[in-house]
Amino acid sequence: MTLSDEGPRRVVIHDPTLRDGHHAVRHVLNREQLSHYAAAADAARVPVVEVGHGSGLGASSLQVGQAALSDDEMLSTVREALPNSKMGVFMLPGWGTTRDLRRALAHGADVVRFGTHCTEGDLTERHLGFLRDAGVEAQCLLLMSHMADAERLAEECRRLAEFGASAVGIFDSSGHYLPPDVTERVSKIVEAVDVPVIFHGHNNLGMAVANSVAAAQAGAGIIDACARGFGAGAGNTQLEVVVPVLERMGFETGIDLYRLLDAADLAERELMPAPPTIDSVSLVSGLAGVFSGFKTRVLDIARREGVDPRDIFFELGRRQAVAGHEDLIVDVAQELRSVRA
Structure with a gap:
């Protein structure tokens, strides 16, 4: 110590x-x-x-x-x-x-x-x-x-x-x-x-x-x-x-x-509806090395585009997304949707 x-x-x-x-x-x-x-x-x-x-x-x-x-x-x-x-x-x-x-x-x-x-x-x-x-x-x-x-x-x-x-x-x-x-x-x-x-x-x-x-x-x-x-x-x-x-x-x-x-x-x-927990999406965010503050927006966009938020996080991690790249979330979600179409 x-x-x-x-x-x-x-x-x-x-x-x-x-x-x-x-x-x-x-x-x-x-x-x-x-x-x-x-x-x-x-x-x-x-x-x-x-x-x-x-x-x-x-x-x-x-x-x-x-x-x-x-x-x-x-x-x-x-x-x-x-x-x-x-x-x-x-x-x-x-x-x-x-x-x-x-x-x-x-x-x-x-x-x-x-x-x-x-x-x-x-x-x-x-x-x-x-x-x-x-x-x-x-x-x-x-x-x-x-x-x-x-x-x-x-x-x-x-x-x-x-x-x-x-x-x-x-x-x-x-x-x-x-x-x-x-x-x-x-x-x-x-x-x-x-x-x-x-x-x-x-x-x-x-x-x-x-x-x-x-x-x-x-x-x-x-x-x-x-x-x-x-x-x-x-x-x-x-x-x-x-x-x-x-x-x-x-x-x-x-x-x-x-x-x-x-x-x-x-x-x-x-202050909060419930204390933060380590849910599946947060865990993947950590593994992927993606800014934690993206979580709410990733969930919203994944729901709208009909794709898995975990896939979005891993792809954002591969692209080394950082805070300020919020627009990239939409691009990734739409590309994932098109691949699965």
Whole structure:
């Protein structure tokens, strides 16, 4: 275990329940739901609570789903409910713009995260420069990180840190990793940078908690997790599970366990029709290495075109589809239908 001889090592928990969870409910969380959960997470001393459309600032659209609330409404609601915790936001360059960043900062965002495809970290350079000049904490994560080897990920993260990122890391966007995969990649990144390393897991193969623990053992200082695993596809690392597991292993999170359990219970009651499960389609998504957030759209299009959603996922995997390639789902479904006609 990567723990200091001086005592337990601190791990910062970053909670994107109110952002990533939006993928699971077609982006329709309302003000009351956002406010109630944010207040519960704040009471539990969760360090950072992230909020927004599932695909981040400026992403509400017909292509990836229209949110029930605007970015302004979501941010103002959650900011009021967080007297202690930091408020985080997420942005995919291309979906969001500097104008969206300015509005998020005006609403009191404390932590801004950027996500790019695992080999395209350069897309964040201009935005990182803007936030550096504004004196705001900016973090960068590499999406679909299983599509690059450990050395390439470490090099991308090193450059992101040089651009000004205060923390860097990887998303297991499709829930494809096993613990040794995480250990290898996080260890390489930790060696390459002098800023905290982030790990964000998805649970398509049932490995999210184990992968998050492997990341912490390998030196990651920031671990993402959602209440009841609320998130795209099979869900994310389960917050109320990974925190006590990390604590039992000797890491410190600073989170109040009972209040965290209360927040998770509230999330299950108020945010979701049911907690995420590893169903057949989510499992195939993980095996195929396809973005978990495609699940709802794949199911809708498969039903409409009369094809098997599992076939769509495996074909998307063969084509190395990534977030932003939503239009490819329709093309694949129609081609599969024509083949079977």
